Amino acid sequence: MSHVALALGAAMICAAGCVWYLPALEDLRSGDDRPRSVRTAASACLTGWGTGAALAVLLFAAVPWWALGLTAGTGAAAAAAVSVRARSHRRREAADCWTALLGGAPDGRPVRAGRIAWAWALSGLVVVSASAGVLLLVPAP
Structure with missing residues (x-):
């Protein structure tokens, strides 16, 4: 297949x-109105699409294949x-949001979101299991 x-x-x-890249560009242009994670993800998106655009230009210029591979890999x-x-x-x-929501652990350490998610999941499992046990043990009227 030809380069063109x-x-x-x-x-x-x-x-x-x-x-994809126009909303990412708007996220970057918004500055501090967007969270840092959103701006960094937008930078990743623009880097990927910019690489594709650079490859298109290099294909039009008919550069050697090794240069295209190097550009794509980089x-x-x-x-x-x-x-x-x-x-x-x-x-x-997310950890900062959970810490702000819960006010931190009693010993002053910040609360990790993973621990809270596990606590909610396990407490829900206990409640569901207890409810199922009660329903199975109580005879139907």
């Missing part, structure tokens, strides 16, 4: 991807690294 056909395909995919690695960082920010923000 691949370049046109890549350009069309990048043009159709505007439903862009994918950068987008993945920024995405991991966004998840880390999101996890920290």
Whole structure:
């Protein structure tokens, strides 16, 4: 397949991807109105789509395949690294929200969201099990 056909395909995919990268661009332009995790995730999205656009331009220029592979690999690695960082920010923000909601543990440590989720899940399991046991033991009228 020629470089031009691949370049046109890549350009069309990048043009159709505007439903992802335009909202991400707005999230970045909003600045501090958006949480840090959202802005970092938007950066990851724009890095990925920017890599695709760069590949389309390089395909139009008919550069060697090794250069295309190097560009794609570098862009994918950068987008993945920024995405991991966004998840880390999101996890920290969620923990901060739970700490603010619950006011922290009695010993002054912040409460972790995972512990609270497990506590809710286990208490719900106990209530459901007890309710099922009562329903099974009580004879029907």
